[in-house]
Amino acid sequence: MVITDQLIAYKTINNLLKQCKTIKQIHQLHAHFITTGLLSLNPCHNQSKILIAVTTIKPTSSSTNLLSYAVSVFNSIPNPSTFCFNTIIRAHTLLSSPLNALLFFSQMRSVSVPPDFHSFPFVLKACSQLGSLSSAQTIHSQALKIGFVSDLFVSNSLIHIYSVSHRLRDALYMFDESSHRDVVSYNALIDGCVKSGDVAKARELFDKMPFRDSVSWGTLVSGYAKSGLCKEAIQLFHEMELNIRPDNIALVSALSACAQLGELECGKRIHDYIQESRIRVDSFLSTGLVDFYAKCGYIEIAIEIFESSQDKNLCTWNAMLVGLAMHGHGQLLLDYFSRMINAGVEPDGVTFLGVLAGCSHAGLVDEARKLFDKMESVYGVSRELKHYGCMADLLGRADLIKEAMDMINKMPMSGDVSVWSGLLGGCRIHGNVEIAVQAADHVMELKPEDGGVYKMMADLYADAERWEDVVKIRTCMDAGKVKKIAGCSLIQLNGVMHEFVAGDDLHPQTDDIYVVLNAIGKHQNEPC
DNA sequence: ATAGGGTTAG
Known part of the structure; x- marks a missing residue:
């Protein structure tokens, strides 16, 4: 190789591009590229280097500016190569603009630039970001036609997209058909089994795979925790500790299992481990810890962790709010909710479930009514059945049975079990037999096997000294169908x-x- | 330049 001044300058710029932290620095280098004439040396390749640099920038406020810059660079390339197209597609998937990624792919096809084995994983990732199974199927058929499905990265991308789309059979087919598999193929398929609710199958694959990495362990630990098999999750986590260093993902999943079970000692040990190993507590871990301590009764520690957390996301706030609600700290919860809004965090449906449940437990009727009104109009969060259920519960507890009934009648959808049970609970507390009968009818119709309604009606009638009705209810219960879940x-x-x-x-x-x-x-x- | 796992509620 002949070392020329141009080559040295090119190498320097290439290295500098990799170190760019801001878009401004890239602009400067780009200008330098143009003025020194280096850009014309190998325009396609060098412009792509700029595109790659753009995607390594951490998006600060919005990725829109980065993307529009990337697109303008791309558009200045006269005859973009496969590499150029791959880069612009990659930029759009990395900066969460999957639809545009697909549009660039279709442009690539229409100008007859041949995709290669790098193109397909990028495009399939865009499909999974979009949640578009049909696009993935189209891409799959194209990959099949051109002959790229035998590529390990392509087949693994396909296993993944079918797994997250709950098409376990297709994922399994891809897995079985692929001539060579690696740990990623197994992990993607294990995740697919978990997502399709077949944890046993996931375990089977996990046990038979030749090599397991932290993703394999983490996937199954979280799979168990999400499927409510919390004891299994914790057991597997302990087994993991003996084999491999647990990463944040495994720790979060194990904490979630401990929280669900109230496994105080185990969760505390995880917390100790995090502190001793000086593991960086990211927003997922702070969420896990807040949730865990709140569920185990230690709301003060939960608050402490929340306050000292450097990294909070929507879930962290929600876990805190739900924790405060569970502990009956209604007023404090409202303070936190205001803080959340002021911090610019956009609430979601879970946020309002927490807030309304907290108000319900603390008897904060006016506040709940106001927030429930503002949910859609101010915060843009749609009011779902669960939220109506919370309101029915809250109004019922406050002996505002008529108001609750009016609300249910005006709902844009018909009431479900949670809504009518909420109202029924209020009737039970305040001895409103008339409305209780209506509410109970609905619950019995929607969930005939629910034993709770019968018990509640029997108690209500007993309080009202309507003994004949008590007997009727008891007879119904004994007649069968009703599951008495203790x-x-x-x-x-x-x-x-x-x-x-x-x-x-x-x-x-x-x-x-x-x-x-x-x-x-x-x-x-x-x-x- | 390419592929895989995470938290809150129900």
Whole structure:
């Protein structure tokens, strides 16, 4: 190779491009490229280097500027090569503009620039970002025609898109058909099994794969946690610790399992591990920790972690709000909600579930009504059945049964079990038999196997001394169909799990527990 | 230059 001044300048600029942190720096280098004539040396290749540099910039406010710059660079290339097209498609997938990525791909096809084995993974990623299975199928057929499906990256991209589109059979087909598979093929398919609800199949693949990396472990731990198999999730996490260093993703999933189960000791150990290993607490981990401590009863620690967290996202805020709601801290929750809005975080449906549930528990009726009104008009969050359910519960508790009934009648959709059960709960508290009968009819129609309604109606009639009706209800219950699912709760104390089922007396300290419970009950009835 | 796993609610 002949070392020329031009080559040195080219290499320097190439390295400088890689180090660019801002769009301004790229502009300067781009200008330099033009003025020194280096751009004309190999225009297609060098312009693409600029495009690649653009995509490595961390988007600050919006990626729109970066993309429009990238497009203008692309448009200045007279006859873009495959490499150029790949780069502009890649830029759009990286900066979350998948539709445009697909449009560039179709432009590429229409001007007969042949795609290569780099093109397909980019384009398929755009399909998965769009959630468009049909586009993926089209791309798949093109890849098949040109003969790229045997490429490992292409076939893995296809396994992935079919997995996330809940097309497990297609994902399995791709997996079985691919001549060579690697750990990524297995991981993508394991995720597909999890997403299609077949955790057993996921486990089977996990057990038989020749090599497992942290993604394999993390996928299955989170799969178990999401499928409600929390004990399995924690067990697998412990097994993982013996084999490989858990990363943030595995830690988050394990924390979620601990939170769901109330596994205080296990979750604390994870927290200790995070601190000892000086793991950077990202927004996912802070969410996991806040949720975990809140669910295990330690709302103060949850608040502490939330406040000290450097990295919060919508879920972190939601976990905090839901935690405060669970603990009955209604006023504090409203303060946090305002802080969230002021911080520029856009609330979603979960946010409002937390806020409304919190108001309900704290009896903050006016506040809830106002926020419920503003949900769509001010915050642009659509009011779903769950939110109406919260309102029915809140109004019912506050003895505003008529208002709750009016709300339900005016709803744009028909009420579901949660809405009518919410209203029924209010009727039960305030002894409103008439409305209770209507609400109960709806619940029984929508969920005939629900035993709770019958129990509630029996109690209501008993309070109203309508004994004949009590007998009728009991007869219905005994007649079958009704599943009596007993309420149950778990609490861990000093490392021992205590389990209670409604009405049981199996705990060794049952008598003592009831003495305290009765005392609390009496205390609650006394005026504060 | 290309492929895979994460948190909140229900």
